Amino acid sequence: MSIDTSTAARVAKLARIRVEEDALPALAEEFNTILGFIEQLGEVDVDGVEPMVSVTPMRLPRRADEVTDGGQQSRVLSNAPDAREGFFAVPKVVE
């Protein structure tokens, strides 16, 4: 399994991280080192083994479906890079 620069570019795109063209070969090489390390997992016999879902056996807790919090618009927005009229503001999404 070897990652080329076009795969590296695709992964960067999926992760929504801008990577400049000239940085892709080094990135691909780092991926290959890490994935080469991970490849060892292929040696393990995992037939019939359940993938772990929860490290401690537990049932996900449930509670009544009711409003327990809210009404904190200004606190929710207090750290926004751009907030206007009670909303988060972002660049135009739909043309």
Added chain:
Amino acid sequence: MMSDLNKLTIAEARDSLRRGDITSAELTESCLTAISGAGALNAFVHDTSQLAREMASAADTRLKAGDAPAMCGIPLGIKDLFCTRGVPSQAASGILDGFRPEYESTVTSKLFEAGAVMLGKLNMDEFAMGSSNETSVYGNAVNPWRRKGDDAALTPGGSSGGSAAAVAADLCLGATGTDTGGSIRQPAAFTGITGIKPTYGRCSRWGVVAFASSLDQAGPMTKTVRDSAIMLGAMCGHDPKDSTSADMAVPDFEAALTGDIRGKVIGIPEEYSIDGMPQEIRDLWADGSEMLKDAGAEIRWISLPHTKYALPAYYVIAPAEASSNLARYDGVRYGHRASLAPGDGITEMYEKTRAEGFGPEVQRRVMVGTYVLSAGFYDAYYNRARKVRTLIKRDFEQVFADGVDAILTPATPSAAFGLGEMASADPVQMYLNDVFTVTVNLAGLPGVTVPAGQDAQGLPLGLQLIGRPWEEGELLNCAYTLERAAGFVAKPEKWW
């Protein structure tokens, strides 16, 4: 007023505070003075001294009224990963620049309700991804220890490097840490202090910036085992805001420290004897086993056959979870947003914000995680890693079922290394730091490291004890016994 109050242990300070021999105000001031003289360690990265003085004064009022909890008036450092209300909390990342949470993490809430004093926020690896504190946006934290006759700056370990440096240098009485693959235990070992990662679910993760949610646990980093027992008791407990928080009573961990481990079975896992392990570490491990035997424990060789696959499984699972958790940093709701060029849309905003805000190691792990979760690779990598994780946990369950009470291993494969020494190594070389600690996170178990000796260059070395789930009290008692037998009292010589 007594001098050097900052050098007290939590237990000593608690007793002196309760007797009225000292005040929290004096104790806190002593720590603040030590912090202001320790800029070279770069351990504290956000100053909350004003808040600390107010909290100390409130603690003194409670202490005077009597019946104050054990942590009342105790000055602590708080890892930057914990959200603290109104105080910068940015996980040592540029992407959370300027973020001041509107809420308090459950763990810090519990500590502050118990009367603990926050001195400031502590340096760490960015998003807790690192083993040397070299990925921090604040720059490296520096180990107060140096090699004999050598003034090269050493790593305090990571990711809780600032916490470790601060406790080892007596800048605070204790510090909070978090541990996803070894981030409490490895830095504790590198700086000659004690740190425990409790059982997964013991401490609430609410308000702790998430790295890999199925592995992350908070824990104390302190000067002694007793202090860890006291501080852990104040940090844990059920929290409905964390669905994985255990609804179990919190025992009195300090009361478990009897020093009596007669008849306990201590397992020595043969797989932890790895190639290239320095002789000093082998000797330390053998000495530790001898000490526990002398204390009346039965020493038994055990096998944990899937140990070798723990690190590779970790480097699938942790980045996968990180890529999902860190998707929230998009420049919309908090933290950094890149300035945009004319015509840039929302995708450019995401991509530029994340490229500017995340450092190289975080970018690398987010992308590895994205890759192992992507269509066509999910089964081959992610599901396989989760199956291997099941097998790793089963290894431990087997030895515990066979009667083993605790497992003794080295804490790290080496003593603290120099800052910058690993710069030219590939990322996997750095990952190997966690080879002895990462199994514990994958299996959700409690693990504690205790300083047990020094290498030829005078640097501290630690041993790790791994316990049964939810039996932190018994585990800490083993650690306490080891601590007493090892008699580690060395302190770094002050150069900062």
